[in-house]
Amino acid sequence: MKATVHKSLLLLVLLTVTPLFIPSCLHQENPQLTAAKEEQARLRQEQAHYNYPPHSYEFFVSHNQYPVTIKIYKNTALLEKAKGNCHVVICLEQQRGRLYVNGQVAADWPVSTGIPGRETPVGNFSIREKKESYASNRYGKMLDKNGKCVNGDADAFSDPVPEGGSFVGSPMPYWMRLTGDGVGMHIGKVRAGRRLSHGCIRTPGEMARTLYRITSIGTKVSVVKQIESQFPARNALTAGVRQNAIEKRLNELQQKIYDLTMQEINARDAD
Numbered sequence: 430m431k432a433t434v435h436k437s438l439l440l441l442v443l444l445t446v447t448p449l450f451i452p453s454c455l456h457q458e459n460p461q462l463t464a465a466k467e468e469q470a471r472l473r474q475e476q477a478h479y480n481y482p483p484h485s486y487e488f489f490v491s492h493n494q495y496p497v498t499i500k501i502y503k504n505t506a507l508l509e510k511a512k513g514n515c516h517v518v519i520c521l522e523q524q525r526g527r528l529y530v531n532g533q534v535a536a537d538w539p540v541s542t543g544i545p546g547r548e549t550p551v552g553n554f555s556i557r558e559k560k561e562s563y564a565s566n567r568y569g570k571m572l573d574k575n576g577k578c579v580n581g582d583a584d585a586f587s588d589p590v591p592e593g594g595s596f597v598g599s600p601m602p603y604w605m606r607l608t609g610d611g612v613g614m615h616i617g618k619v620r621a622g623r624r625l626s627h628g629c630i631r632t633p634g635e636m637a638r639t640l641y642r643i644t645s646i647g648t649k650v651s652v653v654k655q656i657e658s659q660f661p662a663r664n665a666l667t668a669g670v671r672q673n674a675i676e677k678r679l680n681e682l683q684q685k686i687y688d689l690t691m692q693e694i695n696a697r698d699a700d
Contacts (some may be wrong), residue, residue, distance in 0.1 A: 460691040469682045486534050487665035491672055496523035497622035501636055507535035511643045517614075517650040518631055518657050521549065522623050526614075526632065527657075528640065534661060539635040541618065541625040542652075549628050549652055553609040556648045559641065563604035568627050569597050569612055601629070603637040607650055614640065614650070626683050627656050 481488040484508035489495065489502040507530045516529045521542055528536040543550035571580035574593030585596045607630075616638075618632030625631060630652075632640065651657065 453674065459689055459693060460688065462693065465682050465685050465689065467474035469679065469686065472679055472682070475675060481665060481668075486537070487662050489537065490662040491668045493675065495666065496520075496525050496539075499619070499621045499633075501539070501633065502534070502537040503639075504533070504535045507531070507533055508639070508643065513645070513648075513694045514645060515648060517586065517640065517644070517648065519549070519614075519650065520656055521551070521652065522655045524624065526580055526630070527660075528643070529659070532659065536636065536639065538633060539619050539621045540688045541620060541623055541631040543626050543628040544624050547627045549626070549630060550608065550612060551652050551654055554608065554652065556605045556644055556646055556650060557609075558604070558606035558613075559644075560604045561602065561641070563601045563615070565601055565611065566598055569599045572684070575665040602634075603632075603641040605644060607652075611693060 449543050486502060486504065487697040489500075508528075511528070511530045514531050515535070518527045518529065519525075519540060519542065520527070524540055524542065526536075526538050526540045527534055569583055569585065570578050571583040571588060571591060572594050573579050573591045579591055579594070580588060581598060585598070587644055590596050601617065602614070604615045606614055612628050612630075614630040614632050614637065616634045617629070618625060619631050619633050656663075
């Protein structure tokens with residue numbers, strides 16, 4: 430029992446103190462263990478350089494596996510100022526939406542745009558219609574005369590309606606129309622980094638309601654293939670990739686240091 434307690438206490442000291450000190454009896458440390466600790470110290474120093482103020486947009490971008498995350502960023506102070514001074518950008522490459530207010534990012538959220546063959550059109554648009562309750566007149570489901578769904582992914586423009594049946598358009602709550610042929614932003618199923626729609630810009634409910642409240646007829650919406658030129662957090666985006674790599678490596682080193690330390694302890698106990 431005493432030996433077990435001794436091992437646990439020694440291991441705690443070895444793993445939590447930086448630099449990690451070893452009792453004099455263990456001064457000839459395994460070279461692999463020494464190298465692992467030195468790499469760990471270097472990476473922790475580098476990691477400190479990527480620290481951004483908590484709650485800042487740069488902090489959000491440099492964390493959370495951005496851009497492939499379902500998390501939403503909101504700057505409440507900027508959102509409160511949003512009126513006719515806002516601009517929505519939808520980035521197809523990142524599958525992210527951003528709301529700019531006075532040139533600053535007030536919100537950033539995941540979207541799911543059109544699948545291959547039904548891509549969301551690229552270009553500069555403006556909101557031309559808004560409806561809280563809306564349903565597609567093209568995409569939805571076909572019901573037979575008994576009300577049973579016989580086609581859950583129906584296209585009313587090409588699929589026949591069953592005799593005595595009906596077409597029911599897919600609900601698109603908080604609809605904000607961008608084009609005359611049925612492309613808009615609305616509440617819909619979103620999966621981070623995934624294109625899922627027939628061309629529309631699916632938006633999480635929380636963010637769709639916020640956009641609906643803030644925007645008006647005429648609000649500018651740009652759909653771009655790649656990151657927009659005014660994106661303010663490019664350095665943070667690069668830092669985020671590096672940070673993820675550092676965190677992964679630090680986890681590997683922590684396990685390696687633990688394993689090598691236990692090997693040394695067990696070897697000395699055996700002696």
